[in-house]
Amino acid sequence: MKVKSIEFPSGKSTALNSSKKVVLPILTLIFLTTIPLYLYKDSPNSTLPRVEIINGSVPLFQKNNLPSPLHFAQNTSNDSKRVTLDYKCDIFKGSWVPYPRGPYYTNETKCVIDDRQNCMKFGRPDTEFMKWRWKPDECDLPLFDAIEFLELVRGKTLAFVGDSLGRNQMQSLTCLLASAAYPVDVSYVDDTKFRRWLYTNYNFTIAALWSPLLVGARDADPNGYSLNSLINLYLDEADEAWASQIENVDIVIIAAGQWFFRPFVYYENGKVVGCHICHKRNITDLTRYYGYRMAFRTAFRTLLRLQNFKGLTILRTYSPSHFENGEWNKGGNCVRTRPFTKEEVKLDEYELETYLTQVEELRAAEMEGRKRGLKFRMLDTTKAMLMRPDGHPNHYGHWPHESETMADCVHWCMPGPIDTWNELLLQMLKMEDQGAIEGKLQKYA
Numbered sequence: 001m002k003v004k005s006i007e008f009p010s011g012k013s014t015a016l017n018s019s020k021k022v023v024l025p026i027l028t029l030i031f032l033t034t035i036p037l038y039l040y041k042d043s044p045n046s047t048l049p050r051v052e053i054i055n056g057s058v059p060l061f062q063k064n065n066l067p068s069p070l071h072f073a074q075n076t077s078n079d080s081k082r083v084t085l086d087y088k089c090d091i092f093k094g095s096w097v098p099y100p101r102g103p104y105y106t107n108e109t110k111c112v113i114d115d116r117q118n119c120m121k122f123g124r125p126d127t128e129f130m131k132w133r134w135k136p137d138e139c140d141l142p143l144f145d146a147i148e149f150l151e152l153v154r155g156k157t158l159a160f161v162g163d164s165l166g167r168n169q170m171q172s173l174t175c176l177l178a179s180a181a182y183p184v185d186v187s188y189v190d191d192t193k194f195r196r197w198l199y200t201n202y203n204f205t206i207a208a209l210w211s212p213l214l215v216g217a218r219d220a221d222p223n224g225y226s227l228n229s230l231i232n233l234y235l236d237e238a239d240e241a242w243a244s245q246i247e248n249v250d251i252v253i254i255a256a257g258q259w260f261f262r263p264f265v266y267y268e269n270g271k272v273v274g275c276h277i278c279h280k281r282n283i284t285d286l287t288r289y290y291g292y293r294m295a296f297r298t299a300f301r302t303l304l305r306l307q308n309f310k311g312l313t314i315l316r317t318y319s320p321s322h323f324e325n326g327e328w329n330k331g332g333n334c335v336r337t338r339p340f341t342k343e344e345v346k347l348d349e350y351e352l353e354t355y356l357t358q359v360e361e362l363r364a365a366e367m368e369g370r371k372r373g374l375k376f377r378m379l380d381t382t383k384a385m386l387m388r389p390d391g392h393p394n395h396y397g398h399w400p401h402e403s404e405t406m407a408d409c410v411h412w413c414m415p416g417p418i419d420t421w422n423e424l425l426l427q428m429l430k431m432e433d434q435g436a437i438e439g440k441l442q443k444y445a
């Protein structure tokens with residue numbers, strides 16, 4: 001899909017005239033929907049690579065508990081650590097610059113890396129994709145400092161609400177923190193999609209609340225669930241899977257994307273209001289953006305209305321995929337080994353609309369939140385990730401002999417560019433913390 005940069009089959013780069021709209025966000029998107037099923041389906045006959053399941057949970061640590069050689073080789077104490085960023089610097093606007101020292105951790109670090117994102121384990125031959133850092137145009141992004149992060153979140157709970165890309169970010173965070181502390185599994189349920197990890201010394205909890213559609217959803221296809229089966233989406237009802245767990249959470253990182261591109265019948269107030277590619281003559285097609293918009297509106301309103309919720313809400317913006325050389329389910333892959341430059345790519349029409357839709361809803365919530373003293377912020381990773389066609393697992397999320405045919409150009413290798421999401425998150429939390437301190441000082445001045 002959305003191969004914004006390539007024209008087939010010549011491979012000529014047409015990054016800037018991406019008017020050549022590639023069909024299929026829909027399908028890519030559906031592709032994402034299948035990941036969790038693959039990962040957690042427990043069928044012993046399944047030939048799909050699977051994470052090792054222990055009492056229904058992903059093991060907390062990898063078997064090989066060696067510390068990351070890279071991490072310890074790296075002397076970061078002289079780096080731009082604990083530097084406070086200028087408030088005026090837009091940390092989300094920038095480019096990728098070479099960073100030969102490489103990543104913070106490896107596939108052997110004591111942290112969970114799902115096999116499907118464990119590119120080194122499965123023999124990805126190139127390593128250059130791990131040797132870039134995000135460089136904001138107007139400042140430097142400080143290196144991730146695990147102790148600093150843990151001190152900032154001491155006593156708090158951070159929840160990732162959304163789909164498997166949220167879990168991807170959560171695992172990246174635990175790997176980044178592994179140089180300082182390991183968590184214990186304190187999950188309430190066996191379902192791996194609802195992990196809770198506690199950093200005992202910091203009384204800091206990370207929770208995954210899996211809810212790819214954010215709102216209520218029910219299978220509606222007479223033939224059962226499949227990649228593009230019809231789902232009823234209850235746009236004005238927040239999914240209880242997260243909504244019932246969120247009231248005492250201090251930091252909510254919410255995100256949604258690819259799942260919204262499948263066929264839906266949209267409901268509001270219990271009545272059908274429209275659909276997306278449902279092919280029913282008496283139901284209006286309201287487009288995918290309608291459902292996406294309303295789901296975020298409902299999610300944000302739910303947070304605004306929860307009586308005891310006092311947390312910081314962070315929207316992690318849309319994460320672009322990078323299928324080239326074919327559609328996601330027709331041999332499409334992502335074989336690049338270098339980032340794009342700013343000039344080489346831009347968001348295509350679909351991505352831009354998706355991005356703007358969620359940003360508009362976030363802005364509305366931000367205004368409403370101000371009245372209630374609730375903060376809504378944006379972890380605006382879309383443009384940075386658009387430049388990283390080289391950061392996806394492609395076929396390195398499983399052994400070559402395993403009968404996996406589809407490439408994964410949706411999730412992100414670990415280590416890899418997704419680690420930057422947490423470098424950015426740390427800076428955001430620092431700024432919030434500072435803002436809070438300054439606010440207090442002003443009050444007492």
Ligand SMILES: *[C@@H]1O[C@H](CO)[C@@H](O)[C@H](O)[C@H]1NC(C)=O
Binds near residue numbers: 054055
């Ligand atoms: C699963 O949990 C039960 C009870 O908590 C425990 O006795 C058992 O050893 C666990 N199994 C594994 C494989 O961890």
Ligand SMILES: *[C@@H]1O[C@H](CO)[C@@H](O)[C@H](O)[C@H]1NC(C)=O
Binds near residue numbers: 075076077078
């Ligand atoms: C790291 O660098 C600093 C300053 O250059 C130095 O004082 C310190 O001893 C170094 N630490 C290690 C472990 O090499």
Ligand SMILES: *[C@@H]1O[C@H](CO)[C@@H](O)[C@H](O)[C@H]1NC(C)=O
Binds near residue numbers: 075078079
């Ligand atoms: C530490 O910073 C100083 C001053 O910026 C620089 O001269 C020195 O080379 C740095 N040392 C390391 C180990 O990066």
Ligand SMILES: *[C@@H]1O[C@H](CO)[C@@H](O)[C@H](O)[C@H]1NC(C)=O
Binds near residue numbers: 062121123
């Ligand atoms: C880590 O990756 C290397 C190749 O880069 C591989 O040889 C090794 O077996 C991997 N280790 C684990 C625990 O996956």
Ligand SMILES: *[C@@H]1O[C@H](CO)[C@@H](O)[C@H](O)[C@H]1NC(C)=O
Binds near residue numbers: 155156157203
């Ligand atoms: C840990 O944090 C929770 C809030 O997240 C708080 O209720 C609890 O008292 C804290 N426990 C300790 C031992 O500080």
Ligand SMILES: *[C@@H]1O[C@H](CO)[C@@H](O)[C@H](O)[C@H]1NC(C)=O
Binds near residue numbers: 282
């Ligand atoms: C659409 O038509 C079908 C079949 O005639 C009917 O069952 C359904 O209730 C109609 N839906 C709406 C929203 O009118």
